[in-house]
Amino acid sequence: MLSAFLAIALAQAGDSTVRSLVDAINERDPAASFRAISDLVDLADTRREEVEKEASRLPAFYRDVLLSELKTKRELRERFGRGARIDLKGENRRLWDYVDDLNRPPGMKIEVNPYYRENLSKESLDVELKNVWPLEALVRLCDRTNFYVGGVWDSQVHLVSRGQPLNPYQPPPWFFYRNIAIPQPAPRWRKLIDFRGSPRWTAIFRISPTLGPETKVVMWKDLKVIEATREDGTELKLAAPEDTAIPGYEWLSPSGAPEEMEIAFDVGERGGSKLVKLRCSVVGRVPKEWRRYVLDKLDGPEGGRAEDDEFEVTVRDPSPGDLPFVGYVPQLRIRPKRIPHAELAKVPVTVMLRWDTKNAPGSTGFAFTGKGESTLAGLTWSGCLRPAKYGNGDTVRRLVSLEVLIPTGLQDRPIFMEFRDIPLK
Amino acid sequence: MIRLACLGLFLLFAVAQDPADKVRALADKLGSDEIAVREEAARDLARIGVAAVPELRKAAAESAGEKKTLIDRLIQRLIGFGRPSWVSIEAKDRPLPEIAGDLERQTGIPIRLVGSATEGRATLSAKDTILWKIVEDVCRARGDLMYRFQDDGIEIYPSKFRALPSVDKDGMRFFIDRFIWTGGEDKHPGHFREHAALLVPRGTRVVWIGWKIAEVTDDKGNNLAQEPERGGGVIGGPLVPLDPCGYKVLPTSRAFFHPFYFHRLNQPPPAADATKFSRIRGTVHVAVAEGLEVLASIPTPLSGPSTPSREGIPSLGIPLWKEEDGHLLLHINAAWNADCERNLWRDIKPLLILYEKGGDWQVSSRWYTHSRLSPKDVDRIDNFMNFSWPKGSSAVSLDLVAPHPLAMIEIPFDFRDIPLR
Numbered sequence: 001m002l003s004a005f006l007a008i009a010l011a012q013a014g015d016s017t018v019r020s021l022v023d024a025i026n027e028r029d030p031a032a033s034f035r036a037i038s039d040l041v042d043l044a045d046t047r048r049e050e051v052e053k054e055a056s057r058l059p060a061f062y063r064d065v066l067l068s069e070l071k072t073k074r075e076l077r078e079r080f081g082r083g084a085r086i087d088l089k090g091e092n093r094r095l096w097d098y099v100d101d102l103n104r105p106p107g108m109k110i111e112v113n114p115y116y117r118e119n120l121s122k123e124s125l126d127v128e129l130k131n132v133w134p135l136e137a138l139v140r141l142c143d144r145t146n147f148y149v150g151g152v153w154d155s156q157v158h159l160v161s162r163g164q165p166l167n168p169y170q171p172p173p174w175f176f177y178r179n180i181a182i183p184q185p186a187p188r189w190r191k192l193i194d195f196r197g198s199p200r201w202t203a204i205f206r207i208s209p210t211l212g213p214e215t216k217v218v219m220w221k222d223l224k225v226i227e228a229t230r231e232d233g234t235e236l237k238l239a240a241p242e243d244t245a246i247p248g249y250e251w252l253s254p255s256g257a258p259e260e261m262e263i264a265f266d267v268g269e270r271g272g273s274k275l276v277k278l279r280c281s282v283v284g285r286v287p288k289e290w291r292r293y294v295l296d297k298l299d300g301p302e303g304g305r306a307e308d309d310e311f312e313v314t315v316r317d318p319s320p321g322d323l324p325f326v327g328y329v330p331q332l333r334i335r336p337k338r339i340p341h342a343e344l345a346k347v348p349v350t351v352m353l354r355w356d357t358k359n360a361p362g363s364t365g366f367a368f369t370g371k372g373e374s375t376l377a378g379l380t381w382s383g384c385l386r387p388a389k390y391g392n393g394d395t396v397r398r399l400v401s402l403e404v405l406i407p408t409g410l411q412d413r414p415i416f417m418e419f420r421d422i423p424l425k
Numbered sequence: 426m427i428r429l430a431c432l433g434l435f436l437l438f439a440v441a442q443d444p445a446d447k448v449r450a451l452a453d454k455l456g457s458d459e460i461a462v463r464e465e466a467a468r469d470l471a472r473i474g475v476a477a478v479p480e481l482r483k484a485a486a487e488s489a490g491e492k493k494t495l496i497d498r499l500i501q502r503l504i505g506f507g508r509p510s511w512v513s514i515e516a517k518d519r520p521l522p523e524i525a526g527d528l529e530r531q532t533g534i535p536i537r538l539v540g541s542a543t544e545g546r547a548t549l550s551a552k553d554t555i556l557w558k559i560v561e562d563v564c565r566a567r568g569d570l571m572y573r574f575q576d577d578g579i580e581i582y583p584s585k586f587r588a589l590p591s592v593d594k595d596g597m598r599f600f601i602d603r604f605i606w607t608g609g610e611d612k613h614p615g616h617f618r619e620h621a622a623l624l625v626p627r628g629t630r631v632v633w634i635g636w637k638i639a640e641v642t643d644d645k646g647n648n649l650a651q652e653p654e655r656g657g658g659v660i661g662g663p664l665v666p667l668d669p670c671g672y673k674v675l676p677t678s679r680a681f682f683h684p685f686y687f688h689r690l691n692q693p694p695p696a697a698d699a700t701k702f703s704r705i706r707g708t709v710h711v712a713v714a715e716g717l718e719v720l721a722s723i724p725t726p727l728s729g730p731s732t733p734s735r736e737g738i739p740s741l742g743i744p745l746w747k748e749e750d751g752h753l754l755l756h757i758n759a760a761w762n763a764d765c766e767r768n769l770w771r772d773i774k775p776l777l778i779l780y781e782k783g784g785d786w787q788v789s790s791r792w793y794t795h796s797r798l799s800p801k802d803v804d805r806i807d808n809f810m811n812f813s814w815p816k817g818s819s820a821v822s823l824d825l826v827a828p829h830p831l832a833m834i835e836i837p838f839d840f841r842d843i844p845l846r
Contacts, residue, residue: 189615193604193845196587243584245573245602246622246684324745325754325809 018047022054025062030418033062034177035131038083041069061226061279065416075411079286081179081214082106088129088137095121095145099138099159108134108179109156109213120161121145135212136176143171149181152216175417179212184419189270192242201270202239203424205263207282209415217284218348218407225263226279226416230424236275239264267424275422281414288409296401298385303330304402311336313404317385328384328396334406335374345370347410352403355383360397448477452484455499456492467499472553474509474626498715505715505832507628507681508533510556510596514549521545524563525581532556533627534681535578542570542581557591557598557624574622577679590705590840598624599709599836602684604845606694617649617694622684623711623836630676631683632776632828633712638687640706643699643845650707676714676776677787695845702843709836714828720775721759726823741825753779753814755789759806759825775827779812782819787812 021043024036044051048070055066073080084106090098096117103110125144129137135149135157142148142159146169150158162169172183187203211217228236241257258264263280293313295304303316312335318326332351336344347368353361366377379399388396454466470477478500485496512531516524524547525536534556538545547563560579564570564586571584591600602620609615625631641649695702721741723731731742745756757777780786789810 189607189609191606193606193843194587194602195589195843196585197844199844199846242603243571243573244620245571245589245600246620246682247575321747324756325747 018043018050018054022057025058025066027059030420031176034065034175034418035085037062037066037069038133038178040066041073042083044070044073061416061418068414068416072412072414076215076286076413079215079288079411079413081212082108083133083178085131085133086129086137087131088127091126092124093127094123095125095141095147098125098127098141102134102138102141106134108138110138111154111156111158113159116147116159116161121147133176133178135179135181135210136174139174139176139181139210143169149210152211152213155213155216157213173419175419177415177417179214180415180417181210182415182417183208184422186422187265187267187424190264191270192244194242194244201267203265203267203270204258205265205278205422206259207261207263207280207417209282209284209417211284215284215286215413217286217413218410219285219346220261221283221285223261223263223282224280226281227277228265228275228279229277231273231276236265236267239266271425273424275424276420278419278422279417281416284413284415285410286413287407288411289407291406291408293404293406294401295404298399298401303385306404307337310338310408311406315379315385315399315402317388326378328382328388328390329378329380330383330385330399331376332379332402332404333374333376334368334404339408341368341373341375342370344368344375347407349375349377350405351379352405353379353381354400354402356398356400444473444476445480448473448480449484451477452481452488452496455495456488463495467495470499471503471506472509472511473503475503475507475628478503501716501830502832505630505713506596507626507630507678510534510624510626510681511553512556512559513552513554514559516550517548518546519548521547521563521581524549528556528559536560537575537578537580539580539582541583545570555593555596555598558593561588561591574682574684577681590838590843592836592838594836595834596626597629597711597834597836599838600624601705601840601843609694615694618686620684620686622682623709625681625683625711625713627681628676628678629681630714630717630828631680631711632676632714632831633710634683634685635710635712636687636707637710638705638707640704641702642704643695644701644703645696645699647696647699649695678785679787700844700846702845703841705838705840705843707838709838711834711836712828713832713834714776715830715832716828717776717778717824717826718829719824719826721825723823725820726755726779727820741823743823748814751813751815753812753818753820755810755812755823757806757808757810775825777810778824778826780821780824782821 018040021036021040025033040051040055051070052067055063058066086106088098088101090101096112099110099112102108123145125141127141129140132140138149138157138159146162147159148162150160152158172186175182175184185205185207187205190202190204191199192202193199207223209217209220225238230236239258261282265275291308291310293306293308293311295306295313295315298304298315303314305312305314307313313332314335315330315332317323318329318331334349335341345368349366349368351364351366353363355361360383361381364380366375368375379402383397383399385399387398390396448470451466451470454462457463457466470481481496481500481503485493485500488496510532512528514524514527514531516527521538521542521544525538528534529536545567547566549559549563549566551559551562560572560581564572564581565588568586569583570581571586573580573582589600589602591598600622602622605618605620607616607618623631623634638650643649723741723743726743727746730744732740740758740760742758743755744758747754759777777789778786779789789812
């Protein structure tokens with residue numbers, strides 16, 4: 001039985017007025033509220049004054065979201081993410097047929113590994129999704145087919161198989177907004193018993209946003225809780241840093257402090273209650289452009305070099321003095337010319353590699369240190385630029401060329417999110 | 426009258442006695458025919474600690490036979506047990522910085538005051554009291570101060586005081602800092618972990634810490650330390666943490682604090698409705714290297730590349746080295762005779778010790794992770810070793826040593842009524 005019906009239609013806000021959209025934003029239905037905010041942001045392209053005026057009627061949180069979105073759209077332009085919604089409907093079709101549909105405008109660019117297409121997710125699906133953003137549609141499809149939406153590369157999102165997890169995947173409730181999808185976090189529990197009396201449970205939530213191909217976030221910062229309300233109307237407080245006599249031996253966090261994309265709440269007793277409302281914000285850093293440096297003449301005495309007005313990139317074999325200590329690992333140095341090096345701290349660099357042997361690793365990466373005038377990094381994989389042999393006589397793999405990609409002109413993409421009814425158990 | 430004169434003379438002697446004379450007098454007593462006298466003298470010398478070593482060396486040079494053996498052994502022991510942590514102090518409403526300075530002078534352990542603790546005052550009176558107890562007592566008496574261990578020192582900082590389950594023995598303290606209970610849901614109750622530490626006199630050559638947990642009973646009667654068929658355990662299984670129940674330690678001349686955690690893999694938490702641990706009982710074992718048997722040594726190791734080792738002969742060589750970012754990276758060739766206390770060495774391993782100018786010393790951590798004893802008579806290693814190396818450091822010698830003989834200290838503990846809620 002082949003497909004009976006398929007339709008992708010642009011589901012526009014129709015003839016909605018600014019006023020009716022603002023009226024649709026309320027505390028009862030966050031999903032509808034964020035849809036209306038998205039439509040208002042697009043309407044503001046032509047009716048900005050009216051939107052800003054009506055925004056004053058909104059509850060504080062949604063008003064702040066709307067005003068922030070208006071500002072961010074102006075700043076990021078095409079990197080802001082499209083707001084058009086679609087309908088996706090079909091019967092007895094494979095996942096890949098739906099993905100192909102989504103891959104056409106007004107959908108989004110999706111890359112699928114040919115192996116997946118041939119060998120995985122062969123079962124037929126009936127789908128009926130109305131008035132959804134393309135990323136939302138893709139996430140919904142993935143949740144039914146053991147896939148997830150991976151990162152953005154080359155302006156496309158990638159589908160990744162979940163493989164065969166020990167515990168079956170159970171799709172969480174999602175927060176969707178334009179080209180942003182965030183799974184509702186589930187708490188990770190931790191209790192510190194430190195003989196101070198009345199030890200309390202801490203619930204730690206990890207925020208894991210996925211973004212569509214227009215908005216490539218290279219790093220995150222400033223995760224903040226705007227509101228966290230329990231069933232009884234009380235505010236949940238952030239957990240204080242753990243105060244202990246000895247430095248901890250935790251794998252991830254010696255002090256028990258949450259990581260960069262985690263929030264830790266002091267819950268007290270555990271079980272039987274829920275977090276009725278969790279509102280957060282986090283800022284993604286989106287580059288304006290990617291500086292690309294290709295180094296393909298590597299066998300000179302000085303190694304390889306490429307530069308422009310912004311950066312000088314050099315790659316060399318380790319010096320004879322360093323070779324016994326670091327081994328055959330090419331050393332890449334990036335010196336910024338215009339931007340102060342300290343400002344680049346933690347900014348990730350991607351390096352694509354081509355070697356003279358087959359099945360060699362194709363990429364590596366590191367982050368700017370921000371210390372001194374330049375960042376020096378080993379290329380992770382062993383190899384050399386000029387002919388060399390190991391002590392046992394084997395030939396060392398040679399690096400033929402490399403491509404260095406540096407994100408520049410980083411701009412903030414504040415993201416707001418809202419979750420309801422998270423069980424605290 | 427004669428009595429008074431005698432008393433006066435005694436007091437004069439007691440007050441004015443030179444520390445060197447005191448050590449010599451005690452060393453003489455080590456040659457006594459009476460065991461009790463010898464043991465008391467040894468105890469008194471232990472209280473003085475490494476400061477007694479120079480005079481004891483002189484005494485050893487002038488002695489012979491059993492007395493010399495006894496003094497030599499005592500010298501090793503004093504060095505192995507570092508600088509004693511017993512202190513005496515009298516303070517009446519004295520500023521905390523002064524008290525901290527006094528304690529630091531007596532023990533060599535830096536005590537840092539943080540925030541409003543720098544403006545605090547305290548009253549205390551202690552004689553030959555272990556340092557850790559004094560720090561705890563000061564914080565307890567104030568109530569608004571707590572202590573913590575950072576790097577190579579103690580920090581006293583503003584915080585609500587909390588009494589940690591602890592036990593003192595032989596100048597050492599074992600304490601539990603906290604329990605961490607993570608995860609947990611209907612089917613999987615979670616994971617429970619204990620964080621503890623051993624405090625020793627500064628520079629004690631602790632090379633291994635082990636522990637045996639005999640009982641961990643919650644107030645519902647579940648003993649997590651017992652097998653389920655013996656009536657204990659929420660899920661069951663001994664609490665004894667790791668096989669072989671030991672924690673290898675990297676001694677340095679500055680170290681006095683050895684933190685560790687212990688848990689059994691997937692160790693269950695106590696019963697869901699338990700409110701406290703009624704009893705936690707067990708023993709901590711501490712191996713201290715009283716002596717260091719030198720297998721090979723390189724004097725002034727960074728003066729030039731040294732000869733690599735040869736197969737079959739205990740030896741040591743440094744063909745290459747470099748200093749980088751506060752670290753010294755040495756390329757080491759070493760070989761040693763493994764046919765010695767094989768079972769013990771399997772846990773302890775030989776140590777690679779770098780002696781620095783000024784008397785400090787440290788053991789390479791990478792050496793620890795890479796060195797292995799094999800069934801061969803001679804074992805060897807060819808690798809890179811890493812030492813902490815702040816700018817201006819200077820190396821006096823690099824020694825490959827066997828920690829021998831070892832002193833085993835047992836610290837039994839029995840903690841009651843530790844709240845879980």
